[in-house]
Amino acid sequence: MQTEDIDLQNLGLFDDGEEAVDLGALPAERSSLPNEIPQPGTLVLRIPGNLTADPAIFGQVTDTEGYKRLRIKFTEDMSLLIQPSGTPLSYNVFDFRRTDREGNVRGEMLSFLRALGTSTATSKAEMVKSVLAARGKDFKADLAYEATCNPKRAAWRNGKKDVEPGCGQKYDMKARTYPRQDGTQVVILQVPRDPSGKWLSQFACTGCGADVRAFVRLSNYRAK
Numbered sequence: 001m002q003t004e005d006i007d008l009q010n011l012g013l014f015d016d017g018e019e020a021v022d023l024g025a026l027p028a029e030r031s032s033l034p035n036e037i038p039q040p041g042t043l044v045l046r047i048p049g050n051l052t053a054d055p056a057i058f059g060q061v062t063d064t065e066g067y068k069r070l071r072i073k074f075t076e077d078m079s080l081l082i083q084p085s086g087t088p089l090s091y092n093v094f095d096f097r098r099t100d101r102e103g104n105v106r107g108e109m110l111s112f113l114r115a116l117g118t119s120t121a122t123s124k125a126e127m128v129k130s131v132l133a134a135r136g137k138d139f140k141a142d143l144a145y146e147a148t149c150n151p152k153r154a155a156w157r158n159g160k161k162d163v164e165p166g167c168g169q170k171y172d173m174k175a176r177t178y179p180r181q182d183g184t185q186v187v188i189l190q191v192p193r194d195p196s197g198k199w200l201s202q203f204a205c206t207g208c209g210a211d212v213r214a215f216v217r218l219s220n221y222r223a224k
């Protein structure tokens with residue numbers, strides 16, 4: 001593995017052997033630029049050539065179980081670049097395995113590093129150096145939308161802030177249902193499309209009319 005002799009002291013990383021902990025309880029934490037998010041599908045993405053060991057990019061987040069996790073936050077300044085257009089895509093990559101409500105494991109960092117050809121990194125510092133060593137490198141990933149009508153915040157409806165919060169409805173690329181432990185059903189709706197078939201990254205919730213914004217999910221990282 002190629003890594004650079006870079007001083008990572010300012011990142012304050014430490015390695016504590018927690019990588020194998022299952023983090024099923026962790027909430028989804030993803031981000032994207034508020035506008036110009038691309039349509040779902042396979043993308044070629046480039047690691048930004050100006051990436052540095054910046055604490056704003058590489059940092060630690062504490063998960064719901066108290067473990068410190070490596071997070072790479074591709075921001076507007078140092079973002080993944082969609083090829084060939086060069087359009088920036090902000091995105092967070094984490095070093096843990098995340099399990100969704102249906103039990104599917106969504107690994108991020110290790111499959112991300114594998115796509116960059118540097119899958120041997122096992123410590124946080126090696127992971128950071130591996131990503132820095134992949135500056136300018138392209139990889140492939142599948143982009144999907146997911147959205148939740150936020151039940152914890154006052155919703156916007158028809159352009160006005162409403163007193164009623166969102167209804168909690170979740171949206172994904174495919175409508176589906178699955179049972180909760182108590183036997184009731186969770187219903188996930190499909191992200192709506194416009195009449196031309198274009199997926200909508202912002203739409204009105206079919207349940208309560210609240211404005212809902214889709215977030216980007218990357219998966220299936222692989223070499224270009």
Ligand SMILES: [Zn+2]
Nearest residue numbers: 149167205208
């Ligand atoms: Zn709703």
